[in-house]
Amino acid sequence: MSLKYRAAPKDDLIWHDLDSMTLLFHRPSGITHMLADPAPAIMEVMQDSSLTASEIALLLIAQFEIESAADAENIVLARLEELSGLGLVARVSG
Amino acid sequence: MAEMHQILLKIGPAAFRIASAWRRPLEELEALYRDFPAPTDNSVDFTVRLEPEKPWRRFIRPSVHIGGDFWLPDAAPLPLGQGLLAAEMGMNLQMALGWRRHLLLHASSVEKDGKALIMTGLSGSGKSTLSAMLAERGWRFMGDEFALLDLETGDLVPFPRLISLKNKAIETMQQVVPENRFGPEMKATPKGDIRHLIPPTAAVARMDEPARPALLLFPRFGHAPELRDMGQSEVFVRLTQASTNYVALGEAGFHALTRFVDRVPTKAMDYQSGEQAEALIQSLWSKLP
Numbered sequence: 001m002s003l004k005y006r007a008a009p010k011d012d013l014i015w016h017d018l019d020s021m022t023l024l025f026h027r028p029s030g031i032t033h034m035l036a037d038p039a040p041a042i043m044e045v046m047q048d049s050s051l052t053a054s055e056i057a058l059l060l061i062a063q064f065e066i067e068s069a070a071d072a073e074n075i076v077l078a079r080l081e082e083l084s085g086l087g088l089v090a091r092v093s094g
Numbered sequence: 095m096a097e098m099h100q101i102l103l104k105i106g107p108a109a110f111r112i113a114s115a116w117r118r119p120l121e122e123l124e125a126l127y128r129d130f131p132a133p134t135d136n137s138v139d140f141t142v143r144l145e146p147e148k149p150w151r152r153f154i155r156p157s158v159h160i161g162g163d164f165w166l167p168d169a170a171p172l173p174l175g176q177g178l179l180a181a182e183m184g185m186n187l188q189m190a191l192g193w194r195r196h197l198l199l200h201a202s203s204v205e206k207d208g209k210a211l212i213m214t215g216l217s218g219s220g221k222s223t224l225s226a227m228l229a230e231r232g233w234r235f236m237g238d239e240f241a242l243l244d245l246e247t248g249d250l251v252p253f254p255r256l257i258s259l260k261n262k263a264i265e266t267m268q269q270v271v272p273e274n275r276f277g278p279e280m281k282a283t284p285k286g287d288i289r290h291l292i293p294p295t296a297a298v299a300r301m302d303e304p305a306r307p308a309l310l311l312f313p314r315f316g317h318a319p320e321l322r323d324m325g326q327s328e329v330f331v332r333l334t335q336a337s338t339n340y341v342a343l344g345e346a347g348f349h350a351l352t353r354f355v356d357r358v359p360t361k362a363m364d365y366q367s368g369e370q371a372e373a374l375i376q377s378l379w380s381k382l383p
Binding site: 016018020021023025027030 | 327330331334
């Protein structure tokens with residue numbers, strides 16, 4: 001079964017857009033993260049659901065009306081692993 | 095324990111007790127801070143202690159170890175002749191490591207018409223000298239080392255300490271400021287030649303009056319005069335690096351700094367002389383809302 005991911009709870013996060021990047025303050029750790037596209041969009045489409053990289057790629061393609069890219073899932077997976085390392089998304093078993 | 099001498103100083107919102115094993119650094123401090131009020135109820139935020147490195151070093155080749163509420167374990171002691179510098183460094187250290195009531199930025203600042211110009215950058219950028227120079231040309235001096243941002247209002251709170259002039263800046267300011275506003279010249283300190291300058295009287299008299307941040311500059315001395323735009327992301331990162339307490343303040347620091355970056359126009363400024371800098375600043379200032 002594909003690995004699923006879940007974003008950190010909304011109440012733990014404070015978002016702030018700058019010109020070219022997005023700031024994300026993570027309340028539990030007190031760490032400020034600076035995210036470049038597409039990481040903020042990935043977290044936005046995840047909302048409160050547990051999703052696989054492939055499901056997230058489909059949501060991104062639909063929401064941002066981008067053409068389906070063959071490697072979209074791999075890009076999303078790489079970003080999810082980075083966000084997971086930062087504690088901003090969690091791997092969900094099952 | 096050996097007898098300690100002490101004085102109390104109130105600078106902007108912060109009150110200090112400076113305790114010293116020797117009288118001389120305190121006498122120098124007293125003379126330089128003569129226009130500053132004492133803390134109202136004798137309560138202080140921080141204590142700085144100037145003590146001999148070893149008990150016998152009080153008398154034999156006296157060397158000053160900086161101690162206090164906050165201290166760095168590897169801070170090298172200074173010769174007694176630089177005791178004034180040790181006291182100033184000690185106060186800086188207490189602020190940098192211990193202050194939590196404002197977001198603290200390594201920056202100089204001056205004010206005009208209720209609006210504050212804030213200048214930040216690496217050591218040698220000229221931010222301290224520029225603030226000292228502008229303070230003699232119609233601006234109110236607010237601080238040369240730390241800019242204090244109010245966490246609730248976003249206003250800049252004055253912290254008009256002695257201005258620490260280094261190397262060539264000493265001669266530059268000696269040409270425009272009378273001798274009685276200078277402290278003793280300290281040659282070949284760990285920070286180079288140092289001479290302290292007393293801020294203009296108005297800066298001390300109005301040190302409880304905040305100002306609204308209106309312009310942020312990243313000055314760089316020694317390059318052909320130029321103003322450059324800076325992206326918000328770069329500004330944010332550089333200000334987190336310029337802040338000594340951003341991380342410690344947590345969410346309050348995040349809100350204060352993002353608000354500052356959103357609201358305050360920012361430029362990088364290259365210059366080769368005080369006159370050039372003043373002209374560039376004036377060109378920006380005249381266009382502010």
